[in-house]
Amino acid sequence: MLEGALAIFDYLLIAVFLLSALLGLLRGLVKEALSLLSWILAIWSAVRFGATVAEMIPSLADGSYIEVWVARIIVLLAVLILSGLLTRLIAIVIHQSGLSGTDRVVGMVFGMARGIVVVSLVVLMLDAAGFDQDSWWQESKLIPYAASLAERLGAVAEDGIGLIQDRVEGVPLP
Numbered sequence: 803m804l805e806g807a808l809a810i811f812d813y814l815l816i817a818v819f820l821l822s823a824l825l826g827l828l829r830g831l832v833k834e835a836l837s838l839l840s841w842i843l844a845i846w847s848a849v850r851f852g853a854t855v856a857e858m859i860p861s862l863a864d865g866s867y868i869e870v871w872v873a874r875i876i877v878l879l880a881v882l883i884l885s886g887l888l889t890r891l892i893a894i895v896i897h898q899s900g901l902s903g904t905d906r907v908v909g910m911v912f913g914m915a916r917g918i919v920v921v922s923l924v925v926l927m928l929d930a931a932g933f934d935q936d937s938w939w940q941e942s943k944l945i946p947y948a949a950s951l952a953e954r955l956g957a958v959a960e961d962g963i964g965l966i967q968d969r970v971e972g973v974p975l976p
Contacts (some may be wrong), residue, residue, distance in 0.1 A: 808942075808943055808944070809938060809941040809943065810938065811938050811939070811941075811942050811944075811945070812925070812943055812944045812945075813941050815844045815921045815925075815942075815944050815948065816944070818913070818917060818920055818924070819917035819918065819920075819921055820917070822911050822913045822914065822916045822917030823913040823914045823917055824910075824913065825913050826909040826910045826911070826912045826913020826914065826916065827906050827907070827909055827910035827913060828906070828909075829906075829913075830893070830896070830905035830908075830909040831905050831906075831908040831909040831911075831912050832892055832893055832896050832905050832909075833893055833909070834890055834909050834912050834913065834916075835890065835912065835967055836885070836888070837889065838880070839885075840882060840885035840886065840889065843845075843881055843885060843914060844878045844879075844881035844882045844885065845878065845879075847877050847878070847881045848874040848875070848877040848878040848881070849874065851877050852870050852871070852873045852874030852877055853870050853873070853944050855873040855874075855876060855877050856870045859873065859876075888891040909916045914915070918951065919955065921944075921948050922948045922949075922951045922952035922955055923952065923955070924948075925945055925948040925949050925952055926949070926952035926953075926955075926956065929949060
């Protein structure tokens with residue numbers, strides 16, 4: 803267990819965690835999950851269809867690198883807007899069904915999990931940037947726990963990325 807006073811950085815990590823939990827509570831699981839799925843779908847769509855969209859727009863038909871990226875941004879924004887509208891409609895249905903309380907509580911749990919992941923990733927990035935020898939790092943009571951979790955998340959992410967690469971190997975991207 804934690805002994806002694808928390809360092810200032812520990813309070814920052816706690817604030818990030820609590821903010822994520824609060825956002826999950828306010829938005830609910832449906833909005834949180836659909837938001838995450840929307841971003842994944844938008845990024846995938848932008849990468850997959852950006853070049854095709856660039857060819858369809860006369861002013862972007864040149865096919866240069868910048869024009870393809872402009873088309874990707876257009877696709878990304880279009881998917882985010884459409885999925886945002888769909889998310890809003892689904893949230894209205896959830897609210898009218900009387901499940902909004904349950905949705906919000908489960909959303910808070912989702913937000914807590916996201917907060918743990920975000921805190922762990924921040925600690926991982928700061929460690930990689932060489933801050934592990936600084937006094938504020940050494941004084942922290944929470945960093946060792948977050949670093950341990952970040953190592954585990956890194957191992958899971960490596961396995962997941964390897965699995966995805968194996969699945970999509972040979973699938974041509976535009």
